[in-house]
Amino acid sequence: MSDSTTVHPLEYIFHPQSIAVVGVSPDPNKHNVGRFFMTGLLNQGYRGRLYAVGLEGGDFQGMPIYLNIRDVPDTIDYTMVAIPSRSTIQLVRDAAEKGVKLMHFFTAGFSEIGGADESSLERELVYVAREKGVRVLGPNCMGIYYPKEGLTFNPTFSHRTGRIGFISQSGGNSIYAAHMAPRRGLFYSKIVSYGNGADLNESDFLDYMADDPETGVIALYVEGVRDGERFLHALRRAAATKPVIVYKGGMSAVGGSAALSHTGSIAGSGTVWKAALQQDGAIQVDDIDEMIDLSLLFDFMEPAAGQNTAIIGVGGGNSVLVADTWAAAGLSVPGFSPEIRERLKQELGGEAGSSYHNPMDIFAMFTIESLHKVIGILSGQPGIDNIMVHLPIGLISMVTTLPVTASTEILIQLPAEIKRRLLVVLYSPFTRDDVDLMLKSGKALYEGGIPVYPSAGRAARALKRFVQYHARRAAK
Amino acid sequence: MSDSTTVHPLEYIFHPQSIAVVGVSPDPNKHNVGRFFMTGLLNQGYRGRLYAVGLEGGDFQGMPIYLNIRDVPDTIDYTMVAIPSRSTIQLVRDAAEKGVKLMHFFTAGFSEIGGADESSLERELVYVAREKGVRVLGPNCMGIYYPKEGLTFNPTFSHRTGRIGFISQSGGNSIYAAHMAPRRGLFYSKIVSYGNGADLNESDFLDYMADDPETGVIALYVEGVRDGERFLHALRRAAATKPVIVYKGGMSAVGGSAALSHTGSIAGSGTVWKAALQQDGAIQVDDIDEMIDLSLLFDFMEPAAGQNTAIIGVGGGNSVLVADTWAAAGLSVPGFSPEIRERLKQELGGEAGSSYHNPMDIFAMFTIESLHKVIGILSGQPGIDNIMVHLPIGLISMVTTLPVTASTEILIQLPAEIKRRLLVVLYSPFTRDDVDLMLKSGKALYEGGIPVYPSAGRAARALKRFVQYHARRAAK
Numbered sequence: 001m002s003d004s005t006t007v008h009p010l011e012y013i014f015h016p017q018s019i020a021v022v023g024v025s026p027d028p029n030k031h032n033v034g035r036f037f038m039t040g041l042l043n044q045g046y047r048g049r050l051y052a053v054g055l056e057g058g059d060f061q062g063m064p065i066y067l068n069i070r071d072v073p074d075t076i077d078y079t080m081v082a083i084p085s086r087s088t089i090q091l092v093r094d095a096a097e098k099g100v101k102l103m104h105f106f107t108a109g110f111s112e113i114g115g116a117d118e119s120s121l122e123r124e125l126v127y128v129a130r131e132k133g134v135r136v137l138g139p140n141c142m143g144i145y146y147p148k149e150g151l152t153f154n155p156t157f158s159h160r161t162g163r164i165g166f167i168s169q170s171g172g173n174s175i176y177a178a179h180m181a182p183r184r185g186l187f188y189s190k191i192v193s194y195g196n197g198a199d200l201n202e203s204d205f206l207d208y209m210a211d212d213p214e215t216g217v218i219a220l221y222v223e224g225v226r227d228g229e230r231f232l233h234a235l236r237r238a239a240a241t242k243p244v245i246v247y248k249g250g251m252s253a254v255g256g257s258a259a260l261s262h263t264g265s266i267a268g269s270g271t272v273w274k275a276a277l278q279q280d281g282a283i284q285v286d287d288i289d290e291m292i293d294l295s296l297l298f299d300f301m302e303p304a305a306g307q308n309t310a311i312i313g314v315g316g317g318n319s320v321l322v323a324d325t326w327a328a329a330g331l332s333v334p335g336f337s338p339e340i341r342e343r344l345k346q347e348l349g350g351e352a353g354s355s356y357h358n359p360m361d362i363f364a365m366f367t368i369e370s371l372h373k374v375i376g377i378l379s380g381q382p383g384i385d386n387i388m389v390h391l392p393i394g395l396i397s398m399v400t401t402l403p404v405t406a407s408t409e410i411l412i413q414l415p416a417e418i419k420r421r422l423l424v425v426l427y428s429p430f431t432r433d434d435v436d437l438m439l440k441s442g443k444a445l446y447e448g449g450i451p452v453y454p455s456a457g458r459a460a461r462a463l464k465r466f467v468q469y470h471a472r473r474a475a476k
Numbered sequence: 477m478s479d480s481t482t483v484h485p486l487e488y489i490f491h492p493q494s495i496a497v498v499g500v501s502p503d504p505n506k507h508n509v510g511r512f513f514m515t516g517l518l519n520q521g522y523r524g525r526l527y528a529v530g531l532e533g534g535d536f537q538g539m540p541i542y543l544n545i546r547d548v549p550d551t552i553d554y555t556m557v558a559i560p561s562r563s564t565i566q567l568v569r570d571a572a573e574k575g576v577k578l579m580h581f582f583t584a585g586f587s588e589i590g591g592a593d594e595s596s597l598e599r600e601l602v603y604v605a606r607e608k609g610v611r612v613l614g615p616n617c618m619g620i621y622y623p624k625e626g627l628t629f630n631p632t633f634s635h636r637t638g639r640i641g642f643i644s645q646s647g648g649n650s651i652y653a654a655h656m657a658p659r660r661g662l663f664y665s666k667i668v669s670y671g672n673g674a675d676l677n678e679s680d681f682l683d684y685m686a687d688d689p690e691t692g693v694i695a696l697y698v699e700g701v702r703d704g705e706r707f708l709h710a711l712r713r714a715a716a717t718k719p720v721i722v723y724k725g726g727m728s729a730v731g732g733s734a735a736l737s738h739t740g741s742i743a744g745s746g747t748v749w750k751a752a753l754q755q756d757g758a759i760q761v762d763d764i765d766e767m768i769d770l771s772l773l774f775d776f777m778e779p780a781a782g783q784n785t786a787i788i789g790v791g792g793g794n795s796v797l798v799a800d801t802w803a804a805a806g807l808s809v810p811g812f813s814p815e816i817r818e819r820l821k822q823e824l825g826g827e828a829g830s831s832y833h834n835p836m837d838i839f840a841m842f843t844i845e846s847l848h849k850v851i852g853i854l855s856g857q858p859g860i861d862n863i864m865v866h867l868p869i870g871l872i873s874m875v876t877t878l879p880v881t882a883s884t885e886i887l888i889q890l891p892a893e894i895k896r897r898l899l900v901v902l903y904s905p906f907t908r909d910d911v912d913l914m915l916k917s918g919k920a921l922y923e924g925g926i927p928v929y930p931s932a933g934r935a936a937r938a939l940k941r942f943v944q945y946h947a948r949r950a951a952k
Binding site: 154168169179221223250251261262315316327361394431 | 632645648651655725727728729730731739763790791794804835874904
């Protein structure tokens with residue numbers, strides 16, 4: 001453990017001066033993971049020294065592909081490995097000679113297979129590595145994404161740095177999360193995909209991210225843990241310093257058995273997990289989308305926000321649905337006070353069909369001015385903690401495409417203190433043009449500092465958890 | 477009530493020989509609902525006689541706009557009305573002189589406002605109409621969509637006829653449902669949006685659709701009912717003949733009060749509704765998407781399908797998530813028998829990382845042949861009722877775009893008896909190209925007779941309700 005003045009013992013693994021990718025094919029037409037890693041590092045702008053290693057030799061974009069890692073004329077800090085499992089032990093021995101400190105194995109075919117031979121190979125891999133002073137990430141994983149240093153396992157990830165640290169047992173989930181979050185305006189400090197976790201595992205990275213000043217929120221996807229006690233200790237410590245969002249895969253019996261064959265994890269009872277996570281201050285979510293939905297609020301929203309929401313949007317049926325959704329999530333949609341209703345009526349007039357209730361259907365009076373006025377009147381009212389604006393793209397753009405774009409502008413230009421209590425739901429596109437409008441407006445909103453959701457249900461579940469987290473912290 | 481040899485007393489309202497749209501502006505630059513209705517009927521290919529009426533006169537695309545409905549030189553069966561509420565009573569009197577049998581009022585500003593004057597105006601409207609032998613649809617609604625006869629309230633709806641009849645208290649929900657279902661391969665016999673239901677209401681249309689030979693499945697969005705006993709009677713009768721899917725809006729207290737100001741409905745207690753719907757054989761869903769998700773199975777799937785699902789798809793983390801999702805919905809993912817596992821191993825070999833468990837991650841062996849083989853081996857196995865194939869577009873197309881397209885081809889070419897036990901989940905697109913691929917593959921699949929879902933959760937909830945419905949029917 002370390003305090004803020006010392007460097008965490010794992011810090012070095014995020015700052016390799018040189019990397020060797022092992023398992024690179026010279027054939028550009030081949031789908032080859034080694035080439036994929038090389039392209040990723042080059043695209044991401046990795047600034048250290050980069051080397052390719054592969055049995056066939058040749059070159060990768062003019063860079064020599066060394067037949068053996070020992071042939072690389074340099075010391076190497078970090079290897080990314082995609083070769084058959086049977087060749088990994090010898091590679092560890094060779095790599096250790098080059099001074100390698102961390103080996104990431106994309107290579108699968110170890111304990112996740114469930115056979116005695118494969119499990120024994122995994123144990124030997126770690127044994128040999130540790131004996132040589134080498135740490136192992138994986139096997140059966142994607143490795144490290146650290147945009148600030150240009151580290152990545154994928155050529156298409158964002159170059160932008162954010163405050164979310166994600167630790168993922170699943171490689172697929174790490175790729176999904178890395179792709180989806182930036183499209184919502186959310187960026188990562190670091191992502192670590194650790195797979196079977198044969199050496200470095202969830203507890204190591206929880207411990208690291210708890211101390212990491214670049215990480216403001218920790219997200220974790222875990223199927224099972226190696227050492228329950230150590231994990232709960234690391235979790236407790238992390239959750240005491242920053243929000244920790246946990247998506248536990250394999251909560252069901254059959255999901256648990258799927259986890260076993262995915263990363264060799266014993267998933268454990270869902271009920272026990274749920275209780276332990278809650279007791280230790282973690283926030284449990286049910287999938288990666290929910291993880292992103294909630295992280296968004298930690299990034300964008302006023303921490304003190306309560307659960308009383310004023311809902312403004314378009315469509316009578318939609319207003320009913322949204323109110324039901326908010327209630328189902330356990331949030332509150334308080335009635336407007338007589339004073340608020342009077343002010344709304346004064347400022348907006350009494351058009352037929354418009355109603356000054358919460359939720360408020362602004363369909364009949366859909367003008368830019370009215371949206372602006374309504375938010376102005378409602379924000380800062382006692383008993384209203386936050387405002388949710390829902391814009392069903394298809395229905396609105398059936399009349400004109402202007403209101404969505406113009407509404408977006410109005411929202412972005414609101415003062416920061418109002419924006420930090422605002423959620424927007426952009427939903428129900430009908431046409432391809434609607435989808436474009438939704439993406440464009442969504443981007444404008446998050447760049448303007450407003451969290452955007454694709455459905456009221458997802459916004460409600462995220463807000464509920466966010467409010468609960470802060471209420472629990474305040475009660476301590 | 478009628479049996480199949482007689483014509484239902486409401487049948488005539490779906491077959492008007494002539495229509496007058498009242499409230500048409502001559503200005504093409506104006507957003508005018510009357511023009512919208514005219515354009516809709518022309519686009520939809522309405523084959524009866526069509527007339528425009530509007531205070532400003534002039535013409536609509538060369539057709540004269542009559543100043544008063546009495547000036548139309550023809551008898552009129554049906555009017556679609558979008559004029560201010562204060563002018564509606566006189567219009568009813570004038571229309572009755574032209575022989576009008578059904579008047580649809582888009583016009584709002586009646587009982588949904590909550591004021592005594594507006595409610596009284598609505599009562600008077602119905603009183604005058606009934607006295608003249610005219611039935612009223614609405615007010616505050618969209619009216620009738622009946623693609624077979626070219627009736628519509630929207631210029632962009634599908635021209636294709638299907639088996640789903642949808643009765644919707646909300647106009648917005650009727651538009652949403654009309655747009656979304658065809659994009660999933662689901663089409664409507666009729667949609668009726670009835671708004672405040674001041675005269676014709678949910679019970680009338682339930683009764684009608686129960687007898688309608690063109691309607692195979694009835695879907696209903698209701699916020700509240702005028703006459704509870706009559707409604708439950710109509711529901712019971714309808715549910716005895718065909719599946720009735722009910723989305724009840726305003727289940728929560730706040731949603732109920734939103735319903736009151738939307739269509740003037742008393743929503744009633746959510747608990748009472750839930751019990752009544754279940755007892756009378758209806759299937760309750762929580763939103764329009766779920767309504768479509770479930771209708772899809774009634775259209776595409778083998779009715780006898782049980783809850784034991786073989787799950788095949790891409791990604792270890794995804795397999796864990798999907799299995800958890802299936803379990804959470806109360807469905808079963810049974811283990812493969814030793815015989816099945818042996819056959820899978822023989823036919824597919826023992827590639828590292830591939831696992832012959834249920835759920836089955838086919839990432840490591842993702843070839844067209846293996847997908848085809850796996851489905852061939854699993855279909856028709858005792859203890860496996862249906863097969864779910866999940867394809868995370870982004871993850872797969874990161875390697876190549878071929879497998880999704882090729883997998884789609886393989887699935888479409890399967891024999892009909894296998895396809896009628898198949899669900900496909902196409903999900904997690906990363907890029908714009910992925911979205912295109914998802915839409916294209918989705919279309920190919922539903923045109924090939926396979927239901928497609930955008931998430932495992934939505935597929936699971938639909939399948940659970942489908943299986944429960946058939947189990948309940950079989951137990952009777």
